[in-house]
Amino acid sequence: MTENERDEATKLLTVNWFNDFEERLPISVRILISFSMELLLAVIVYSFHISNPNMILVTGLVASSALLGMYGGVTAAVVMLAYTFFFFSSNHDFVTFEAVNQQKVIVSTIGILAITGTVCFLKREENDAFRRIKLYMEMLKKDNELLEEATTVDPLTGIRNRFSLRRDYDQYIGKSIHVMMMDLDNFKQINDTCGHDAGDSLLKNTGKLLSECFGSQYSYRYGGDEFLIIQPDVSETSFAEECRKLQKCMGRISISGHSEHPHFSAGYVYGEAIEHDNLRQMIKQADEQLYTSKNAGKDKVQGTVFRTAAIPVSH
Numbered sequence: 001m002t003e004n005e006r007d008e009a010t011k012l013l014t015v016n017w018f019n020d021f022e023e024r025l026p027i028s029v030r031i032l033i034s035f036s037m038e039l040l041l042a043v044i045v046y047s048f049h050i051s052n053p054n055m056i057l058v059t060g061l062v063a064s065s066a067l068l069g070m071y072g073g074v075t076a077a078v079v080m081l082a083y084t085f086f087f088f089s090s091n092h093d094f095v096t097f098e099a100v101n102q103q104k105v106i107v108s109t110i111g112i113l114a115i116t117g118t119v120c121f122l123k124r125e126e127n128d129a130f131r132r133i134k135l136y137m138e139m140l141k142k143d144n145e146l147l148e149e150a151t152t153v154d155p156l157t158g159i160r161n162r163f164s165l166r167r168d169y170d171q172y173i174g175k176s177i178h179v180m181m182m183d184l185d186n187f188k189q190i191n192d193t194c195g196h197d198a199g200d201s202l203l204k205n206t207g208k209l210l211s212e213c214f215g216s217q218y219s220y221r222y223g224g225d226e227f228l229i230i231q232p233d234v235s236e237t238s239f240a241e242e243c244r245k246l247q248k249c250m251g252r253i254s255i256s257g258h259s260e261h262p263h264f265s266a267g268y269v270y271g272e273a274i275e276h277d278n279l280r281q282m283i284k285q286a287d288e289q290l291y292t293s294k295n296a297g298k299d300k301v302q303g304t305v306f307r308t309a310a311i312p313v314s315h
Contacts, residue, residue: 267303
């Protein structure tokens, strides 16, 4: 999300907070707040003998209608009407008016009702609009999550793909990591003799085992039957143990129409990735270790320290 998008989202959330303010309060509380606020304004304009009190009272009316909805607006309108009758009536008896003041009361009453109705109507339209926006935002969030999964997760194996790897580079920089390349031995033969369904099943099971041993967030389908593991903050002993565990689990998988259990070859390096180039070099060196394992007879895992003069360690 860009900075502009974050600013727009913040503005939308701020407006939405004010929009939800009304719904969070019980009706009785809204009425009480609106009544108290408008009554306070009426007392102020009367006590200070303000010559044009309607401007101040209308401000309170609009604020009550906008923040507290219809109940707040109607309550404020009743208080303002009461003050209007009080202010213009003879001896402040609410019922006796001189001819000139009768016209003022009528005009004021019409204005108060028109303002209240207009603001309440706009407030209701705003509430409906924000409910729709909220619904669309929830739908968009779900669609984005599905899109994120579709673009970063391999649908067959359930682990991450190469696009996800490019996005994940930064999370490995500055950390001590193990980088392992592996592929399934004789996979083409299995695919050709047992069928693509058997091959897909083997790839799916491999993805599941990689997730169990190393975590789906650190496992990537690199292409075809080739997989990449990048695991941070793990000791060499622990990583080697997980590799042996993976070998044992793979040996328990049975393939219909194939007499042998599947196995894999792998090579890895371990060290610190200070920058992106280090990580690329580690992947390249892990790939070289993979081919060393395959040339040594397959079904082997070979690892070495990430450095120029490395001493291999076989398992």
